[in-house]
Amino acid sequence: MxxxxxxxxxxxxxxxxxxxxxxxxxxxxxxxxxxxxxxxxxxxxxxxxxxxxxxxxxxxxxxxxxxxxxxxxxxxxxxxxxxxxxxxxxxxxxxxxxPVQEWIEEHYNRQLEQLELNTERQRTAKLMQTQKCTV
Structure with a gap:
């Protein structure tokens, strides 16, 4: 049916x-x-x-x-x-x-914030690793 x-x-x-x-x-x-x-x-x-x-x-x-x-x-x-x-x-x-559009937008914004935070952590870790190598 x-x-x-x-x-x-x-x-x-x-x-x-x-x-x-x-x-x-x-x-x-x-x-x-x-x-x-x-x-x-x-x-x-x-x-x-x-x-x-x-x-x-x-x-x-x-x-x-x-x-x-x-x-x-x-x-x-x-x-x-x-x-x-x-x-x-x-x-x-x-x-x-x-409304669906509101919570979807918030969901994507949270994902973007998390991605930016992860990118900054990786950048900082790489910078620290570089500084360790030069000391």
């Missing part, structure tokens, strides 16, 4: 595979993409709902959420809910999925 492009399949940008995400990070990110409101780029599933969908514990989902945030793919904000009794409680996190 050929896929028609319709249905409950979240689209993932090809670039996401350049980031070296773990299977767990990829699963959580994919689920967030599935839940995302495409106008606001936000969603707010609970750790429990994400975990149930991708078959991970809530603690593991929390860990992967933090890693995705560190990588710059998502940002999170706490929300509040008011119970029927009028009591304020913590709600689910509000996830904002950052």
């Amino acid at each position: 050929k896929y028609s492009g319709h249905g409950n399949f979240p689209s993932l940008p090809n670039e996401v595979f350049l980031l070296g995400l773990t299977p767990g990070e990829l699963a959580v990110y994919s689920y967030l993409r599935r839940c995302e409101d495409h106008k606001t780029h936000q969603c707010w599933p609970s750790y429990k709902a994400i975990g149930k969908a991708v078959r991970l514990s809530e603690n593991t989902v929390r860990k992967y959420t933090l890693l995705l945030e560190e990588r710059g793919l998502i940002s999170t904000e706490p929300t509040e809910v008011i119970t029927k009794a009028g009591v304020k409680r913590n709600g689910n996190l509000r996830y904002t999925l950052r």
Whole structure:
């Protein structure tokens, strides 16, 4: 059966595979993409709902959420809910999925910075080696 492009399949940008995400990070990110409101780029599933969908514990989902945030793919904000009794409680996190171009650009900038740092280290090591030979 050929896929028609319709249905409950979240689209993932090809670039996401350049980031070296773990299977767990990829699963959580994919689920967030599935839940995302495409106008606001936000969603707010609970750790429990994400975990149930991708078959991970809530603690593991929390860990992967933090890693995705560190990588710059998502940002999170706490929300509040008011119970029927009028009591304020913590709600689910509000996830904002950052535009692909933003995090890809950051990824390439980090790679470039690392390359420049490595080049400077090699240059310094070579300079030190040269100075040792002349002493």
